[in-house]
Amino acid sequence: MKRMAVMTGCYLTWCFFNWVPGLQALIIGLPVAALVVYLTENIPYGKVSALHFQPGRHLRFIFHYMPIFWWEHFKANVEVAYRVLHPRLPIRPAVVRVKTELKTDIGLTLLANSVSLVPGTTSVDLDHEKGILYVHCMYVSPTDVDGVAKRRVQRFEKILVKIFE
Amino acid sequence: MLETIGLIFIGLGLAFDVFGCIGMVRLPDVYLRLQAGTKCVTLGTCGILFGTFLIMGFSAGGIKALLCMFFIVLTNAVSAHAIARSAHKAGVKMWEGTIVDHYAEDQGEKK
Incomplete structure (x- = not known):
């Protein structure tokens, strides 16, 4: 759940930075967002309420x-x-x-x-x-x-x- | 029309950035300089970026300007708070004109 939220946030940010996102940017964005999720896994988030x-x-x-x-x-x-x-x-x-x-x-x-x-x-x-x-x-x-x-x-x-x- | 409004925003932003820099030089201690250095610059830089967005519209540059605004607002508050707190914990002296320090009083009670 948390990972999905972080991943979505990263992917959206990536898309906005590559405005207007072409196919190339959209595809590259997925592994990049996954990498960010993997690297920041140890950071404690607050409780999701x-x-x-x-x-x-x-x-x-x-x-x-x-x-x-x-x-x-x-x-x-x-x-x-x-x-x-x-x-x-x-x-x-x-x-x-x-x-x-x-x-x-x-x-x-x-x-x-x-x-x-x-x-x-x-x-x-x-x-x-x-x-x-x-x-x-x-x-x-x-x-x-x-x-x-x-x-x-x-x-x-x-x-x-x-x-x- | 939009271009004129954008230019007005950029001008205001630059003015507040200059005030922030003057404050950095003139104010006496860490905490006060922090205020000038982070807050005035928040509005100034956001003004410049928003003006850029108005002029460029929803193009590659405009969207990036909006995103930068968002991140500046997020990070500036947190960094200002972090610097103020760590400076206080590290025992950085406040300016001699400081009226009262409730935080130090309450911390003193705990020890």
Whole structure:
């Protein structure tokens, strides 16, 4: 099952890289994909759960989550650009802990990666049992230390909880 | 029309790449440089690739640009997280202006 999934993924990637795939590319792709499956067999994958096979969730992820994510990404990028270009460099970095309510592996992974991908915050570590995400922030406000990170995490979390819980 | 939009995307992407590079030079420590070096460059490079896709359409080059976007988004987040975590575990000092480090506090409790 896992092997089939990896093989299909590799083969599709190969086909896209050889766009438009001719007969030659299609035939060569099969042994190449099989070779990749053979070579990466020792890499432990996470458990395949039922969440991976519900297309409704995937569609909601792409059409509900992605636009919001890219908009946040763009806004944060402008903010970081402003801080970097400012002559006095107005940054107040800190590592703060943020509680999260997500329990599933895939939800936590997506949350941590989203936080990492948005400029101004990086997820440093994740405490799986307590559900705590450690986030490195470029700027924290003087009165409310974990406010910025918390707002950002909750914004993503709100949607991810609906999709993956 | 599409070509103009593509060129706008490429221009924006280049601008964000430049900001990222300036950030790499100006910011004081590993973690902050990591932010400039990975995030700004994610949007910048994705912008350039998306502009390329708009100009070339669904041809050999356009599809490759889309695939590269996908892989950049996947790998950048993971690598940023991995570098930040390993730097913290290896004991790389944070900038003296850092306000608070909850992670070090919690790690200290465990030991």
